[in-house]
Amino acid sequence: MTVDHRGTRDVAGAKVSSAPATSELPESRPMRADAMRNHEKILRAAEEIFALDGVMVPIDIVAERAGVGIGTLYRHFPTKEALYDEIVSTRLRALIDTAQTCAKAPIAIEGLCTFLHEFALQASEKQDLFDALGQAGIDIKARFADMLGELTSCMDTMRQRSVDAGAIRDDVETKDILNLVMGSCHAAGHDGHNGASLERLVDIVLAGIKTPD
Numbered sequence: 075m076t077v078d079h080r081g082t083r084d085v086a087g088a089k090v091s092s093a094p095a096t097s098e099l100p101e102s103r104p105m106r107a108d109a110m111r112n113h114e115k116i117l118r119a120a121e122e123i124f125a126l127d128g129v130m131v132p133i134d135i136v137a138e139r140a141g142v143g144i145g146t147l148y149r150h151f152p153t154k155e156a157l158y159d160e161i162v163s164t165r166l167r168a169l170i171d172t173a174q175t176c177a178k179a180p181i182a183i184e185g186l187c188t189f190l191h192e193f194a195l196q197a198s199e200k201q202d203l204f205d206a207l208g209q210a211g212i213d214i215k216a217r218f219a220d221m222l223g224e225l226t227s228c229m230d231t232m233r234q235r236s237v238d239a240g241a242i243r244d245d246v247e248t249k250d251i252l253n254l255v256m257g258s259c260h261a262a263g264h265d266g267h268n269g270a271s272l273e274r275l276v277d278i279v280l281a282g283i284k285t286p287d
Contacts, residue, residue: 091173115142116147117157128206128209129207133157141201166221168196177232183242185232186232187280190280192274242285243285251283254283
């Protein structure tokens with residue numbers, strides 16, 4: 075356990091800080107373009123470093139990789155925990171946006187197929203990152219229950235529309251589909267994150283839940 079210059083304790087890579095919480099910052103004011111660029115650079119650098127070296131990496135290494143000063147990083151993310159949360163919530167929000175669009179596709183099964191391939195790609199690419207967060211004791215399912223619930227709700231809509239259209243079996247539940255796709259992601263991961271292999275495995279899952287032509 076270490077104490078940094080901001081009076082925070084770093085336990086298992088997550089800081090509990092006496093610094094102002096993110097919610098206390100003037101979030102309603104839009105970011106300037108340069109501030110937004112720095113925000114995005116910090117997130118990209120943190121994702122890369124945490125995935126490769128784990129979340130115990132000192133925060134100044136993230137700032138160095140992002141090409142910003144440590145003060146700039148702390149202005150955007152007062153604690154490591156705030157940085158973890160932003161990484162995960164940004165990824166989940168992008169998936170939710172994709173799911174909402176796919177749930178409105180004119181042909182239900184095409185929307186479902188498009189989403190599952192994108193979901194698998196994102197899950198596979200970020201598997202090392204999420205593994206690192208999990209090893210640090212960060213319970214993503216509990217911390218982001220609302221966002222995961224929103225994502226699952228969109229998946230329910232896509233599945234039910236596809237069932238109603240007679241495109242997929244009516245005995246398949248949303249959790250079954252997600253478990254099968256996640257299993258495909260893990261299998262593809264052992265193949266070196268091979269994109270073609272992952273695409274093929276997701277296609278096999280889809281073939282298994284579709285109704286016969």
